[in-house]
Amino acid sequence: MTAPTGLTAEPRLQYGRAALALSFFLQGAVFALLVTRIPAIQDRYGISDALLPAFLAAVPVLAGVGSMATERLVKRVRPGLVLRCVQPVVCLALVGVGVGTGLAQVAVALGVFGLAVGALDASMNMLGVSLQRAYGRSIMLGFHAAYSLGGIVGASLAWAGAHWGLPLALLYGPTAAIAVPVALIAGHWYVDQQRGPTAAGATTSSPSMRLLLPLCLVMAFAYIGDSTVSNWSAKYLQDVLGSSEQLATVPYNVYMVTTLLGRAVGDLGVRRFGPVAVVRAGAVVAAAGFAVVAAAPGAWPGMAGFTLLGVGLCVIVPQTFAAAGRQAYEAHGSAGGPEASDAAVARLNIFNYVGFLVGSPLVGVVGDAWSYRGAMLVPMVLVLVTLVYAPSFGGERARYGGGHERPRTADVGRGSNGL
Numbered sequence: 245m246t247a248p249t250g251l252t253a254e255p256r257l258q259y260g261r262a263a264l265a266l267s268f269f270l271q272g273a274v275f276a277l278l279v280t281r282i283p284a285i286q287d288r289y290g291i292s293d294a295l296l297p298a299f300l301a302a303v304p305v306l307a308g309v310g311s312m313a314t315e316r317l318v319k320r321v322r323p324g325l326v327l328r329c330v331q332p333v334v335c336l337a338l339v340g341v342g343v344g345t346g347l348a349q350v351a352v353a354l355g356v357f358g359l360a361v362g363a364l365d366a367s368m369n370m371l372g373v374s375l376q377r378a379y380g381r382s383i384m385l386g387f388h389a390a391y392s393l394g395g396i397v398g399a400s401l402a403w404a405g406a407h408w409g410l411p412l413a414l415l416y417g418p419t420a421a422i423a424v425p426v427a428l429i430a431g432h433w434y435v436d437q438q439r440g441p442t443a444a445g446a447t448t449s450s451p452s453m454r455l456l457l458p459l460c461l462v463m464a465f466a467y468i469g470d471s472t473v474s475n476w477s478a479k480y481l482q483d484v485l486g487s488s489e490q491l492a493t494v495p496y497n498v499y500m501v502t503t504l505l506g507r508a509v510g511d512l513g514v515r516r517f518g519p520v521a522v523v524r525a526g527a528v529v530a531a532a533g534f535a536v537v538a539a540a541p542g543a544w545p546g547m548a549g550f551t552l553l554g555v556g557l558c559v560i561v562p563q564t565f566a567a568a569g570r571q572a573y574e575a576h577g578s579a580g581g582p583e584a585s586d587a588a589v590a591r592l593n594i595f596n597y598v599g600f601l602v603g604s605p606l607v608g609v610v611g612d613a614w615s616y617r618g619a620m621l622v623p624m625v626l627v628l629v630t631l632v633y634a635p636s637f638g639g640e641r642a643r644y645g646g647g648h649e650r651p652r653t654a655d656v657g658r659g660s661n662g663l
Contacts, residue, residue: 256435257375257378257379257435259433260433260434261375261379261383263430263431263432263433264368264372264375264387264430265387265390266426266430267327267331267368267430267434268368268372268388268390268391268394269391269393269397270331270335270423270427271361271364272391272393272395272397272398273395273397273398273401273423274335274338274394274398275395275398276395276396276397276399277398277401277415277416277419278338279474280398280399281402281406281412281415282296282300284406285341285412288350288412289344289346289350291347299351299354302354302358303354303357303358304597304600304601305358305597305601306358306359306362307359307597308362308597308598309358310358310359310360310363310364310366311362311363311590311593311594312590313362313363314367314590315587315590315591317363318367318370318583318586318590322436323366323367323371323374323436324367324371324431324434324435324436326363326367327364327367327431328428328431328434331364333356333360334357334360335419335420335423335424335427336420336424338357338416338419339413339416339420340353340356340357341354341357341416342413342415342416343412343413343416362593362597365596366589366590366593369565369589369593370586370589370590371434371435372384372387373565373566373568373569373570373585373589374436374437374582374586375435376569377569377585378435381515382510382514382515382519382566384562384565384566385510385511385514385558385562385563388507388558388561389507389508389510392500392503392504392558395500396500396501396504399497399500401415402415437582437585450584450587451568451571451572451575451576451584451585451588451591453591455571455572455575456568456571456588459564459568459571459592459636459637460591460592460594460595461595461629461633462629462630462633462636463561463564463596464595464596464598464599464602465599465623465626466561466564467595467596467597467598467599467603468606468626469530469534469553469557469603469623469627470557470600470603471599471600471602471604472603472604472607473495473496473550473553473557474499475604475607476607476608476611476616476619477492477495477496477550478493478495479492480537480620481494481495481543481546483616484617485542485543485546486542486543487543487546491543495546495547495551496550498547498551498554499550499551500554501554502551502554502555502558503554503558504558505555506554506555506558507559510559510562514559514563519567519638520635520637520638522559522563523559523560523563523634524630525556525559526555526556526557526558526630527556527560527631527634528556528631529555529556530555530557530560531556531624533549533550533551533552533554534620534621534623534624535621535624536549536552537549537550537553537620538617538618538620538624539617556627557627564592565592567637568585568588568589568592569586569588569589570585571588572584572585572587603623606619606622606623607619607620607622607623610622
């Protein structure tokens with residue numbers, strides 16, 4: 245199956261947008277299937293509590309390596325081809341985690357998973373940024389909404405597997421059997437950005453880290469907040485706010501749902517009010533959520549705080565990718581802009597994993613040394629720092645207000661199957 249030829253710019257972008265949204269959905273589901281079954285993986289391979297943090301930390305570290313490698317790789321091949329190749333690898337690595345028989349095998353599988361996820365996250369967001377540029381209006385939040393929906397589906401499948409006592413191989417195998425062919429078919433429809441004749445130059449199209457640093461910090465702070473919710477919400481509700489064990493599982497599910505809903509409508513907000521205003525509003529709402537969690541007298545007010553966190557944090561990460569790509573593109577012009585945009589997204593993506601690595605230990609250290617209520621104020625302050633860097637999300641051509649611009653044919657490259 246190949247992408248149809250002779251299509252005008254607008255239908256090609258529509259097909260590419262749908263295919264990329266499907267890729268985001270699949271990645272959300274696969275990643276959720278891995279992280280929500282960590283206890284089962286630990287039991288299967290006899291990984292000790294002392295060794296488990298090393299296994300868990302290796303995945304984001306290797307993902308950062310994969311993201312850096314992708315920055316170099318896309319100077320030679322288009323991001324769509326990278327994504328088309330690595331997404332099946334991520335799915336198969338998940339199967340490897342489920343079917344191994346020893347520590348060495350699961351270590352290799354997790355290592356492959358981490359490297360491939362870094363390349364996948366980078367290339368996926370590169371395509372999202374270039375498609376948004378071609379559309380001329382905000383669509384990036386919609387892709388991340390698809391990721392959130394996939395995460396909900398993956399977590400639900402993991403719950404069903406745990407409820408029915410399914411072996412990991414029986415849970416992961418059929419998932420990959422469906423996801424791999426779907427990913428390969430979707431890959432035929434990816435639309436890469438058309439590059440100028442000088443885009444192959446590696447030196448002139450490298451984005452400045454000084455330009456990217458504010459956005460890198462915002463990305464890290466956002467993921468510190470996200471990892472705080474994913475790793476500490478259940479423990480906080482049960483140990484600090486005195487909820488039941490069953491009720492303690494609810495906040496993260498609510499957080500995922502509100503993240504999905506916020507991203508589903510977030511593009512409309514960006515088109516109406518602009519990215520700077522939306523990011524500022526998200527930072528304020530997220531900080532208010534942390535404040536409510538820290539001061540909550542009981543479980544239900546605490547859950548209200550985690551709900552606010554989902555609404556606030558959900559808009560920041562997609563807009564950070566969009567701003568980095570846009571700034572790099574504008575700084576290097578139409579000839580070197582696409583390559584500079586891809587490099588900026590790859591570098592920014594590394595701080596996704598930095599925030600993920602830092603967030604959970606940071607809250608734990610502050611909680612043990614002071615209190616867990618006080619620990620919730622740390623990500624609150626970091627999220628508020630986003631307000632200082634909010635102007636970095638603007639730009640001379642960051643005009644998404646109308647939302648009715650036609651796709652720009654100059655930005656529409658060939659599908660990745662044409663490489």
